[in-house]
Amino acid sequence: MSLGGDWRRRHLGTSHHSQEAITMRFSADRGRVYRRCGCRDTHRHQLGTHCPRLTTDSDHGSWTFAVDLPAPDHHRTIIRRGGFPTQDAARSALRRMLEGEAGGFTADPNQTVADYLTTWLEAKAYVLKPTTVARYRDYVTHDLIPALGALKLDELGHRHIAAYAHTQLESGRGPVTVHRCLATLSSALGDAVRQHRLAHNPARPTAIPRPAAPERRVWTPQEAVRFLDYCHDADPLIADLCELLIGTGMRKGEALGLHWADVHLPEQVLYVRYALSAVNNTRLVITTPKTRASKNWVALSPRVIKALEHHAATTRIHTGDPSDLFTGLVFCRPDRQPLRPQTVLDRFRKRAKEAGVPRITLHDLRHLAATLTLTAGIPLTIVSKSLRHSTLSTTANIYSHLTHQAAHDAVNAIDQTLTQTDARSSRHPHWPAWLRPHRDHTNQHHNPLRALYSPTPALTSPTASQPQGTHATTTRPPHRSTRKKGRFRYPRKRPPTCENAGRDDRI
Structure with a gap:
């Protein structure tokens, strides 16, 4: 041994x-x-x-x-x-x-940030859209794990995240990209808090403020008409697509994922059921719309109906296997394959340059639709429903710069209503309009009412021959207190009528 x-x-x-x-x-x-x-x-x-x-x-x-x-x-x-x-x-x-x-979660004290983020991504792949998962995976793989992956999850603190953000900014990374990386990390750590894996989210508050959104350039109605007139001759497909986007406020992916089976021209409506997206700009997928409220009916105007009828007449409608979501698309290539979003954007910008209008994105046409409706005086609630926003605050925050005139109209309406009412109800034309009546004017109407509803003492009452005060009550005669403030006051003796009756009317 x-x-x-x-x-x-x-x-x-x-x-x-x-x-x-x-x-x-x-x-x-x-x-x-x-x-x-x-x-x-x-x-x-x-x-x-x-x-x-x-x-x-x-x-x-x-x-x-x-x-x-x-x-x-x-x-x-x-x-x-x-x-x-x-x-x-x-x-x-x-x-x-x-x-x-x-x-149901891993509480290994040796678990690193890299291990947790990898497990988190695998779980999110079943609940998020492929485009969102691809964006999260890109941030986690190329940014977060190389910088913070070696740390233990329980030891990750706000100082580590703040140091990472400042290092990225100093190296020349854009604030928008850094903020998106931090937002991805915050989302992952927020799930850890909800699962009781962590006591708090070290990514909150955020290390850098959210960058302000750039101001969007929206076409004027004259520029939009010029572009549409040009495309009707140069590129009918882009013209019909833009007529739909401007006339309904649909998103680009919703229009590219629209099927003929969901278009009901006799009823002048269509149903938004799918959205076409590109994962890493390489693989096309058809998913659900952006939000739950986005999956809804959309009204069609005569101009949009005319554009869809023109597109249907010039395109061979193919209805193949209903289970194949890439068949029966309204906007597709000549071989009936779906259009790539980047290809449509490049084609759109090329026609815009040829038409001599400012360079914008396809999503800006949705803002153009909101601008035209709000400036026409359509209520904000109706515009929010037309754009299928989840909440009214979303519409108000995005298009707040278009509601200034509505705010002026609202306060002007209040001023006009009050002014007209004051002019009709004024009983003192010799007084200025802003001057309120004296309080004696009100009291002289109240005194007869007090005398009318005050009880008259009985003839046999000891107080019948005494002068009555102006503030008579129905329970006991008025009592004038002469005690000074702060001195002790003995209980007042009840009137003889109350003592004889064996009851107390002081309550």
Whole structure:
């Protein structure tokens, strides 16, 4: 037998159980907490929990916990985590690990930011749209993990995130890109807080403020008409597409994902059911619209109906397999394949340059639709419903610069109403219009009412011959108090009529 084995047999043969009692503590529920060290024997084998110094030196070694957890393949796996300075720290980490198992999240104290973000992305792939997942994966893989991935998740603090943001800005990264990276990290850490994996979100408050959105350039009605007239001759497909975008306020992806089965020209409506998107500008996917409110009916104007009828007459409508979402599209290529959003944008900007109108994006046509309706005096609530915004505040925040005239009209309407009412109800033409009547004018109408509703004392009452005050009550005669403020007042004696009747009318 080796020397190490002889040592273990001599030193652990009789004292094995007593040393286990010293170095090992079992959790009340599951798992165990024990102390071990990194000492080795003459054969360079680690002694672990069998080091003799653990029984004599309380500062020797560190605390470790071990717990048996089930694995997805129906096998059990022993998880060991060590390096804790005290027994309470190890026991707290074990308790946290068991809470994570019960709550459905990983509470491994050694879990790094990279491990958590990778797991978070895998879970989000089932609930988010492919375009959103691709954007998150790009930020996580190329920005967040290289900078913060080596840190333990429990040790990640606001100072690390702020230092990362400032380093990126100093290196020349754009504020918008840095803010989007931080927003992705904040979303991931927010899920950790909701799952009770973290106590707070270290990415909140944000390290840098949200950059202001750039001011959009919106065409004037004259510029829009000039562009449409030019495209009707040069590029009928772009002309019909832009007629739909301007006339309904639809988003670009919703128009490119529109199917003929959802267009009802006799009823002058269409239904927004899908949206076409490009993942990393390479793979086309058809998903649901942006929000739940976006999936709704949209009214069609005669101009839009005319454009759709023209497009239907010049395009062969193909209705193939209903399960194939790429068939039956309203706007597609001649081979009936979907149009790529970037290709449509390049084509649109080329025609805009040829028509001599300012360079804008296809999404700016949605803002043009909102601008035309708001400036025409359509209420903000109707515009919000037409654009299918989730809340009215969304419309108000985006198009607040277009509601200034409506605000002036509102206060002018209040002024006009009050002025007209004041002119009709004025009973004192010799007074200025802004001057209120004197209070005596009001009191002279109130005094006869008080006299009318005040009770008349009975002829046999002791107070019948006394003058009545102006503030008579129905329960007792008026009483004039002569006591000074702050002095003690004895209870007032009840009137004889109340004492004789055996009742108290003071309440």
